[in-house]
Amino acid sequence: MSNYAITHDGKTWQLRDDPDGEIADLLNWIIDEKCENGGAGPLLALSRQQIVTRLGKGMPADFPEHDVVTGDPEQGGVRGWWETTVQNYLAGVRTATAAPADEVDDEPAGHHAPGRADAWPLRSRQWDDVEYSGADDRVLIVTTFGIVNPAGAVVKPPLGEPGNLLKLAVKYPWASGEGEADPQIWITGQALRELDFPVPAAGSPAKLEDIVGDFFGCEVTYQKSGFFTCAFPTPDPTNWPDRKVDVVLMPYTHSEPSKSRPDDRGVLGIVGTPTILPADEAEAAHLLGDRIAWLYGLEGALPGPRWSRVGGKIARVRMGKARPTIKNDPGAKLVPCPLPSRLSKSGNLPYAWWTKDSWNRKHRANGPGVDVEVDQQAAYLPSAEGVYLGWGTPEFVTPDPAWFDQQRPPFLVAQITVPPANKCDGISPKLPVPHPGMSWTKEATFPATTIDIQQLLAPVENGGAGLTVAEIDFHVAYVWPEQHQWLKQFAILLRTKLAEARAANRLDYQQMCQALYKSVFGRCAAVGDSAWSYPYLQLQQPAWFGAIEGLTRWRAMRYACRIARDFNLYPTECMVDAWFYRVPEEFDPHSLEDPLDAKSGLRKNGSYRLKALPPAAETPDGPLDAEADDS
Structure with missing residues (x-):
């Protein structure tokens, strides 16, 4: 007889004896006729750690009892909860904590703009395809229909008048925790117009932050690209403390765009692509809530005026989970490491890609x-996931060429001189030099990371220069005492989310994944005023940036050598890691693609593919952005 367990509203029952098989036949009919196949496979339960992440805080005392236990309960078994249990709890919390409408709009009705007839009912849910999460305790979206959280629950009526924003900011039961970002209130353009927000005239000397402060009765302590950090004074000090909230005016997210991503509006989408939010206010609020909830699923991150700030938060959390092995320096710490002037006057490495x-x-x-x-x-992503990165306090030491006989040489940046490429055997004159620091006709001196030197020592057919250690003149080496795959967990998380986004055909999620990892990796190279600031100082690592780009570039050269060897085809041009070919008309261009993974049937990150999609539908990686992306 088959075993049956029935789950309903988070609870599970085991089927009793069924000697005649009648109940089993009925259940089999229900499975065949009334169930979808999508649920096939093992039952999934959420761990305590997953629930804490979902809630954005520790598990409250009134949280439901666990649904399952793995292992021996008497020996510290691991508890698990069904997804429906968590969702039902969160839905109940949202309903119970929704304050009466007059808690915000408690001024005389004559002072308010007239309410709209199609306003969303209080405590209704306007969309149910966004799961409840900790983001609902940290973010609200103000529309002309009402005020909702990312999951679509209507928690307040329309704002009504500017002064009610102060009451909302101060009195709303925000979740808070040590090290957490300030809560956020997003206001649509339609809601701003309904409030008669004063739009500054072109050429006006008035600063937008001053207008925001005067209009909403707060002090603006920071502003960038539509994000205003507002300090709201409490109207009732006895019962409510002052509150600091990030107020996001959605129509102003175009102001002060990132120089490296001028069309990127953060979670609002990218201008010129299908991901920009729709004009319809309700649809825009729904999609915005969806994206904020998705982003919060990445270690509790909230949107910011620059992707580097958001990505830095995620990277810092993932790096905090690392357990590096210490081999040489028991007192080693992860510290910011701009390169000394002896190696680089600018504090970082030269441009890492090929030029004319x-x-x-x-x-x-x-x-x-x-x-x-x-x-x-x-x-x-694969470069950052696999590369070992230096940490601890680096020092100048006398280079030892024998380091590169080791399977894992020390992480370093060395000043080296190499022979001209035309004196190296096997390098094709129809391809660029293996490393951009090399010259075709003369010796070249340049700073190189461990990865760069390993590429120079690799065989030509493997994308290297085919040099021996004796042919490289080491002048000085700046060596880190320890090394670890510091960015591995960050890269794995985004690799997983990127794969899910592709499978779901969510271009917006794909673009956000790319923006997150590119901004983090690229900003590692920034130094001086444009470098990472507190609490992300540990990410100020120009040598990490160089190692990631070096591994990516080496993979590109390895590919070009393979195509030349297999098809006698040579690129007509290159742009960062992209190669441009003219192939015969009878040639199948798909032959140029790297093979799919044998197990998954999917393309691995880092493998070469045809650029088949139009520019509006795809965001190519391009060079990492070393420019400051935040302040």
Whole structure:
């Protein structure tokens, strides 16, 4: 006889004896006729750690009892909860904590703008495809229909008048925790117009932050790209403390755009792509709530005016879970490490990609053919996931070439001199030099990371220069005492989320994943005023940036060498890790793609694929952004 367990509203029952099999037949009919196959597979339960992340705080005393236990309960078994149990609890919390409408709108009705007839009913839920999460205790969206949390629950009526924002900010039961970002209140353009928000005239000397402070009765302590950190004084000091809240005016997210991502509006989408929020206010609020909830699922992150701030928070949490092995310096700590002037006057490494000077004889595309472009899928994620990165306090030491006989040489940046490429055996004159620091005709001196040196020592057919250690002149080496895969967990998280986004055909999630890892990796190179600030100082690592780009570039050269060897095809141009080829008309361009993974049937990140999608539908990796993306 088959075993049956029935789950309902988070509870589970085991089927009693069924000697005649009648109940089993009925259940089999229900499975065949009334159930979807999507639930096939083992039952999934949430761990305590997952629930704490979902709630954004510790488990409250009134949280439901666990549904399952794995292991021996008498020996400290691991508790688990069904998803429905968590969702039912969160839904009940939202309903119980929703304050009466007059808690915000307690002024005389004559002082208010007239309410709209189609306003959302208080405590209703306007969309149910966004799960309740800790984001609902930290973010509200103000619309002309009402005030909702990301899960779509209507917690307040429309704002009504500017002064009610102060009451909302101070009195709302926000969740708070040590090290948590300030709560956020997002206000749509339609809601601002209904409040008669004063739009500053072109050329007006008035500052937007002053207008916001005067209009909403708060002190603006920071502003960038529509984000205003507002300090609200409490109207009732006896019962309510002062409150600091990030107020986001959605129409002003276009102001002060990132120089490296001028069309990026954060969770509002990218201008010129299908991901920009729709014009319809209700639809825009729904999609905004969905994206905020998705982002909060990444270690409790909330949106910010720059992706580096958001990504830095996620990276810091993931790095905090690392347990590096200490081998050389018991007192080693992760500290910011701009490069000393002895290695670099700027404090970081030179541009890491090929230029027109990297070519000896660029291949010319004569005759008929088809022009194609190939590049790596999510190029930087596998590099960051696999590379060992230095930590501790680095020191200048006398270089030892024997280091590179080891399986894992020390993490370092060395000043080296290498012979000209035309004196190296096997390097094709139709490809750029293996490393951009090299020259075709003369010796070249440049700073190189451990990864760069390993590439120079690799065989030419493997993307290297085929040098021996004796052919590299080491002048000085700046060596870190320890090394660890510091960015591995951050990269794994975003690799997983990126794969899920592709499977779900969510271009917006894909773009957000790319923005997160590119901004974090790129800003590691920033130094001086543009460098990471507290609490992200540990990410000020130009050598990490160089190692990630070096591994990505090495993979690109390895690919170009393979295509030349297998198909006698040479690129006509390159742009970062992208190669441009003209192939014969009868040639199948898909032959240029790296093979799919044998197990999953999917393309691995870092493998080469045809750029088949139009620019509006895909965000290529491009070079990592070393420019400051935050302040």
